[in-house]
Structure formats: structure tokens, C-alpha cells
Amino acid sequence: MNEDGMTERNFEDIEVTDFAVREHRSLWLDAWRRMIASRTAMLGLVIVVVFVLLAVLSHFFWEYDPKIDLDYSLKLKPPTFITTEEIPSVHPFGTDKLGRDIFRRVAHGGWNSLRVGISAVGISLLIGGVLGLIAGFYESIPLDRIERGFLVGFIGLALGAIPAWIADLWFIYVLFAALGFAAVLLERLPLSGKLLKIAFALAGLLIGGLPSLFVSPYTAVVNGLLGLVIGFTVTMSLGGRLLSNIIMRMMDIILAFPSILLAIAIVAFLGPGLDKTMIAVGFVSIPTYARLVRSTVLSVIQKEYILAAQSIGEGHARIILRYIIPNSLSPIIVQTTMGLASAIIWAAALGFLGLGAIPPEPEWGAMLGDSYRFLSSGAWWAVLFPGLAIMLSVLGFNLLGDGLRDALDPRIRS
């Protein structure tokens, strides 16, 4: 391609392909070939593989007990590559404030970072993915009657919680859930819509008001009014759009908080520790995945093969499993790879603030947080190497994700 973006082709350049004899290549094989052709993607892959190997090998084959690792005589020594009388052991990355070998701790910290990253991405992918799938799917395809029954029944249950709590009578929940379910079942009755609405509003009034009379007349009045509103609500034609709206508004609420503050708050609530870090980091990125999956599903669902599957009467679960999920995979794979990168950064950030790994457990962010007070004494190595490890591994996953996007995205193939 030349500079002005136009392609010049000579006749000889055009490759003639006989499609009948061309070897069969699957979509994934195609993508793989495109990826290994890209230098940056391969660089990313190499970094990721080296990092994973280092973490896994050192975890399983290089024993390390952080609890007994300390040697004050080697406190804050700069990197050494040969043994001397003063420093009898080799420390390629130097030692930290307790005389611990930084290289060893960086290698073992990799295991922790990888663990946290994978679990956090797993949490957000699972929860966010399912929410996004539901939102995207039912926004475009109408719910069938049973599903609608469950949705409206659930809405009755959720709204019914208010009068049930006010009267302190648990069975009111169940009654309202049944009312919601019935609203869907009785939709096809040959009654006029208005009459049905009035009937359900009255039923709501009775369900809310009558049991509450045993508590107090005032409670009965309030609950009766609430019941009236709920009864009326369940007869409105509530559908998938409402479901999608509820889910996405919830995601908006999470997104309204800055992720780092939200993660800090969750860890402050749960207490420090790597497992809590996983939950916090996983939770804050749920909306990212929900939004991505929803928009992917919305575009996949427009395709003709979905219409074809619907028209031959395939069920919703089968359409989702056989057609929608396989066709939505590529953006999700890309996002997951990049999500690993950001999960590693978030986990390190929490560790840096002293909210992640509990010392003396090696973790890159916590190592930075431990050592940065010694910066003014010039101990640059204690900060440089753990940070470099974070940056390189994150860069690796980002490069790989970028390469995957180019390889998997059919639009850039030309």
C-alpha cells in the first residue's frame, strides 16, 4: 500500500487461487497463521510464555518459604553477578530491606500475579458474560411464555419484598411471585385488557392488604396501596427490554465509581489478602465484560443463521449454545487477554497500597510498596525490578491481545 492509501496492483501480482484444490483451513487455523505472521504478536506471545514458565517452574521446582527468608547482613545490597567475600551469594536483582534476594521474590511473585489475574478475569468473565448474554439476547429475541412467567414472577417477588417486610409476613413474597406468574399465564384469557388489569390490581390490593390487617390497620392501608401498584405493574407487558435495562443500569451504577476506589473499598470491607484482591479486581471489571458481550451478542443476533435457527424451531438455550456463543468468541478472547493485563496492574496497585498480599508473601505490587521508602537512600534496584516485571508481563498480554485482535477481526483482513 502506498502513501495515499490507494492500492496499486499489476496483473501479475494478483494471486490466482483455484478454490477447488485449496487446502481446507479452519477459521482458527487461519487466525493462528495470521498471528504468527505478526512480529509484535509473536513478541507478546514469547513474553507471556516466558513469564508463565518462570512463574510455574519457580512455584513447583524452586522451593521458597517467605516466612524464614531474611538476612539482615545482606540488607539493601545492589545487584551482584559474582560472589565476593562481603556478599557470598549472587543477587542479580539485588536484595531488599530484609536482605531477601529480589530475583527470587520476583520469580515467585509471578505465580501470585498470574493466579490473581486468571481468577479475577474468570470472575468478571463469568458474571459479566452471563449478564451481558442475557441482556443482549433478550433485548433482540422475545422471551417465550415460560421465561416471561419467571421474569414477571421474579419482579412480583422483588417488589413484593417491600410489603412483606413492612408487615413482617414472609408469605406475602410468595403470593406476589405467584401473582406475577399468573399474570403471564392468564394473558391469553378472552378478557379485555382493561378488565384484566383491574382484576390484577384488585388481587394485589387483597394480597397486600388482607394479611396485613392482622398487624395493624395502618400497615394494611400502606400494603394495600403497594399491592395495588404491584398488581398493576405485573400486568404491563414486561419483556426482554426491561430485563436488559435492569441489568445494564446496574452495570452503569458500578461504572459510576472509579474502579480503583471501588476495589480499595471492597478490600477494605473484606480485609486484605490475595483471595480478596481477586474478588475486588474481578468485581470492578464485571461491567466491562457485560457491555462487551451484550454488544457482541446484539450484532451476532442480527445474522441470518439466527433467524434460520429460530424458524426451524430451535430453543433459546440451543441457539445460545450452538450459534451465539461460538460466534461471539473472538472479541471475548481479545478482551480476556487484555483483561489479564489490567487485572495484573490492578492487583499490583492494591498490593502497592498495602491492601493486597499479606507480607511476607511475595507479590510485585507489595514489593514496590515495601521498598519505595528506601528510594531516598538510592536503592533503585528494589523498585526497578519488581516494577519492570509488572510492566513486561502486562505489555506481553497487551501485545498478544492486540495481535489476537488483528488475527481474529475479519474486517482488518484485507
Next chain:
Amino acid sequence: MGAEPIRPLFFLEGSVPLLRYILRRVISLIPTLLGVTFVIFMFTRLIPGDPAVAMLGEHAAEENVERIREQLGLNRPLFLDRNALQEGDFASFFDSQYIRFLGRLFQGDLGESIHRRIPVAETLALRFPATVELALTSMILAILIGVPVGIASAARRNSALDNVSMVGSLIGVSMPIFWLGLMEIILFAVFLQWLPSGARLSISFDIEPITHLLLVDTLIRGNLEAFYDAAKHLVMPTIALATIPMAIIARMTRSSMLDTLQEDYIRTAHAKGLSERVVLFRHALKNAMLPVITIIGLQTGNLLAGAVLTETIFSWPGIGKWVYDAILARDYPIVQGGTLIIAIVFVFINLLVDLSYAYLDPRIKYE
């Protein structure tokens, strides 16, 4: 292209659907904002520990704790008082902690810090400008570098410049900014000793605040020495905070420009024999900037909100570090007030981005 006649009130043309769209977007914020207040309220109530005990200390007398609880309204139920309803007391029925919390919010009362007994709103007014100053300088730096780099990379696709800047931007995106900040401190504050490593201004300067933005205040007061000092304090945190948005903006500008350069009207412009520069800046850039503006808006929201790490490293007296310290100290009114303001600012910036997008791109339907 002939000169188009200037139409009066051109910006209002076809604005009825636009106004309606704005109104609907603003209304759709209400449930989100209510949800935000609900989450913040629930968080501070669910976290273990009694604020009254936190105020008075572990060994306070029972009746004192009870008095403080009553003062703070902690003896009220969380949402609704069902026992009051049974007595027919409708006023007390609605008199709950959450409703009181909402009521105070509407009056702009964010409560008092538990440990220091200073109104939260007062500290917020001092702290927020520090964050705004840092975020805005960072964003300006990010735009000034990111956008031209992105344009140049797109114009010279696959050139050495393109490769270098794209690898550079990937490194930027992958940068743990707290580490970058530390490395800056080592280099510029410890070894070279060129720049101060923390705070907004050296103690020797005393600037009467006007806008609380130090760069502006020092200029208004005509104190150039203080201006220079404030600028020096800003350099390192600005670079640290600008790195990620700069990289994101450069990547976005590049990919958006590349998309635009493939459009038919660009080919037409080339075919007309227009110069490369005219095609690039007059025809392509304007259309390519739309997604970039979105990203700039979203990133500005992130900077205002998420500068916790940068502020911590450089002891910047901004809102992020304040809320972080308050979370650790369990000073709930600060956490509530600070988080709420951040979330509201964030939500409104997103709204502005959406609206500007709809206004700038006439193809978008106001659905």
C-alpha cells in the same frame, strides 16, 4: 467548495429532537444516581464497626455512645420504620437513615469528618481543585502529544515512525503508573535533584487562594517565582498521570484516522487532486475526531476520579488520596461525600460526552 451562507441560529436547527434527547438522557441518570447513593449508603453501613464508637473510642461510656448515635441518627432504622407504622405514625415511618441521608444531600450537607470534626464539604472544596489542576494539565499534555502522534502514524502507516509510536503507546498503556512515578522520583528527585518529589508548592510561598488552582492563582497574583515553583511540582505527577491517556488517545486517533482514510469521500478528494495535507486535515481529521473526543471525555473522568495512586506517590493533596486515607481510617462521612462527588462528576462527564457526540455527528439518531 462554494462559501456557504451563514444561517442564523444554525446551532439550533433541528434541535427539538436534540433537546428531547438531552432531556431523556438527563432523566435516565436519576435511577443511576439514586443507585449510586444507595450503594454508598449501604457500603458505609455494612462495613463492620460503629461510627459512634469510632468517634468516642473503645472505652466510652454506654450513654455517651447512645447520645452520639442519636445525634448521628444511627438509632433510626435503615430505610423505613415499620414499627412506627403500626402505631399509625406516618412521619416516623419515613424518618430513616437513608431518607435523612438523601435529605441532607439535597441541602448540600455532606456531614462532618469523624476524626477531625471538619465539614466534609469544606475540605472537599479545598481538595477538589488540586485534583482538577493535576487532571487538566495531564489531559492537556496527553492531547498535545497523543493526537499529533496518532495523526502522523496514520498518515505514514507502517513507517518506522508508526511502528515506534505504536510500540511506545503499547508500553504506555501497559505502564503501572505508580511504578513510573517512583522511577521519576528516583531519577529527577533523588539522583538529579531537579524536581521536588511531593506536595503542590514549597512551604516558603504563601498564596492567597482565589480559584484554588495554583497555576492560575500565582499568575493572577503576579508571583512568577511561585508560579515557577508550582509548575515544577506539577511536572512529575503530570507525566505519570498523562502516560496512559496519552497512549490511549494516540492509538484511538490512529485507528480512527485509518478508518476514515478508507472512506469513499477521501478517495474522491484525492481524485480531485487535492494536496495530501488538505485531505488529511480538512477532510479526514474532522470526521476522525469524533471517537477521539469520546475517549478524551471518558479519560478525563477517569483522571478526575482515579488519581489515587499518583496522588499517593507524590503526596498530592487531592481528592483521591483523601478518600483513600479515609477508607483506611474508616472515616465514613469523608468516604461517602468524596465518593459521591467523584461518582457524580464522572456520571456527568459521561453525559456530556454522549451529548457532544450526538451534537457533533449528525448521523446519530437520538434514540
